[in-house]
Amino acid sequence: MKAGILDRTINNLWRVWGEVSNSTLSYIHGGPRPELPPEDLEKVFDKVDKCIDGIGDEASLRSQAAQIGQVYIKLNTDGRRNFLIELGKRYGVDRHKVDASIDSIKQAGSTDPERSLAEEKLRRALEPRWRSLIGRLTTLPEGVKFLVDMRAEMLSLQPKEESLTHLSGDLRVMLSAWFDIGLLELVRIDWNSSASLLEKLIAYESVHAIKSWDDMKNRLDEDRRCYGFFHPNMPNEPLIFVQVALVDGISQNVSELLDETKPAMDPTEANTAIFYSISNAQRGLDGISFGNFLIKQVVEELSKELPNLKTFSTLSPIPGFSKWFSNQINEDASGLLTKIDKKKLSLYSDAQTDEEILTDIFGHIQQKTSYSSETDKELSDFFIKLAAIYLVTAKGKNGKVRDPVGHFHLSNGARIERVNWDADKSARGREQSFGLMVNYLYDLQDIKDNSTSYESDKIVAQSASVRSILRG
Known part of the structure; x- marks a missing residue:
């Protein structure tokens, strides 16, 4: 299931980004091999250099970013690892510029405007150069989703490389700003939601596997609720979702809770909401917390809809x-x-x-x-x-x-x-x-x-x- 979703995402990006860049086919033709050996890597990073250095107008730079993204998509696991490690090694913080900026601050002392100018120079020096490429990728259709998936691959690659760790950490900082809780929308998911979204719930469920469409329908019945957080730049992708059962009393057995043969309860007669599954849907957003806000907002939502609910509890695994x-x-x-x-x-x-x-x-x-x-x-x-x-x-x-x-x-x-x-x-x-x-x-x-x-x-x-x- 997950592979199918990923394949469709990749195909969609390839099609859409191809529209961004008219020169893509000529660039890709005879291009890098999937494993990105050293000689191919150098050719690819000639393009990356130009994109990061900002050679050309903004439209052409956006086109170059699309080309680079398409190259990355076509690489295999080894090729993507080679690409990401090289990106981290080549375009991190320039320590010589940092040292020079610190010296400028020392020389400026406390005198303005020299001090302020030196501090601004240091701030710019501390920014890794790879941010230029990442920033241009965000302007592409579904570019944010591409970067989230790219970070997911960084987290899964073993063994870890220092440059990769720095790249992943900096991307997490950028994603944290883009995915500020104030930008997220709480959406109720039900049986009338799109088939593609329900398919993603089945794929992303990480606590109690959804075994069939009948199981899925049972979890979205009238005495069940499912809510997810969504971001404007990823409107078709849940970031995190929670499944809730409306019952009488605190449940103590998940098999009974998910029993498809039991008749649905009238939600207006339930006195307890059981949070029995919370799943993070995007591995690339690891380290960015949404769950605490999700639970609190869902409690508020349920309290408004069903004032008869008096108890809010989980039925949780004990994984360790x-x-x-x-x-x-x-x-x-x-x-x-x-x-x-x-x-x-x-x-x-x-x-x-x-x-x-x-x-x-x-x-x-x-x-x-x-x-x-x-x-x-x-x-x-x-x-x-x-x-x-x-x-x-x-x-x-x-x-x-x-x-x-x-x-x-x-x-x-x-x-x-x-x-x-x-x-x-x-x-x-x-x-x-x-x-x-x-x-x-x-x-x-x-x-x-x-x-x-x-x-x-x-x-x-x-x-x-x-x-x-x-x-x-």
Whole structure:
């Protein structure tokens, strides 16, 4: 699906940019090979030099940028890597100019206008030369989307090159300015949206795969909502989108939430909105945060449309839990098991040491394909407690929680409300968190205080039930 969308995007750019430049065919004919070997690279960068140096009028420079973009599109992965590395190496910040500008500032002292002129000279010197090419690419039809996809390729290329890291970082700064939250439009997506947009939702969904068009239709039923952020320069491309279920009470199982056989609920009778999937659609915009604004705007939108909604919660994955548990066994298992835990888990392990018991439990839960709340109560109680420990206490050097989904919601002011056993029966859910999921509750009265406490004091907001679990 993603390949199909990419192919159509490339073909469209090739067609549109060909219209921008009448000389494209003569330039491309007999042009660079897909892998862009050194001799071909030099020929291409002769054109890049002229475009960056601004040789010609603005119309011809725009045409040159279109030609360069078309060359890039036709390269294979190796060729694009060679192109991007060379772009980063040749056209970064000119350090000689920077040093000269600093000397000018020192010589000017505090005297105006000499000081102001020297400072302006330094500002210009600190700007990488590749920005000239990037700026001209933005003036082309769908040029912004081209640059977003180009940065996505930079992020995926391995191993990393220093010049590529600088180029990607600077492009992120430029994209951050272009994609300011004030320029974004919140759009509701429903079954009447264009087929091409719905196809992109299927391709970009990153939390719970959309398995079919029937599944897609179910997620857009009358008791469901889907919203996305869009940018004027990419009107047909969602930047990020969230899927919401309107239900009675806080959901604790995603399979039930996505069950296509269940009848739709009257949304005016729902009291809870469950945010069960938030997907970033554009890899090239990594490092630019939209999610916190998206959730807050969707809460406002839903509150206006359906004043009967009183509770706003997520049903979220715990992507780092399984790996963390495995690391605890291998590195330091002490402290995870109480005497009561060992007694309850004796049904699953007759080992004596904490490490051996946890290893047995780890193997046992990986082998199970289904669980029962009755026969597996000891197991479920232990893993719910373990997940709570991970979500609240496993932190990085910066004092923030390690779980990326948890960090996102806690930063936005949510609290950890409840950990759910056997909530995600998918293979991915089993692999990343043994099927456990968590509800993050957005209590509108506490969002600001929770966010401030987490950001400034690293305090993790949690419900009374979670605190009780942690106390054992």
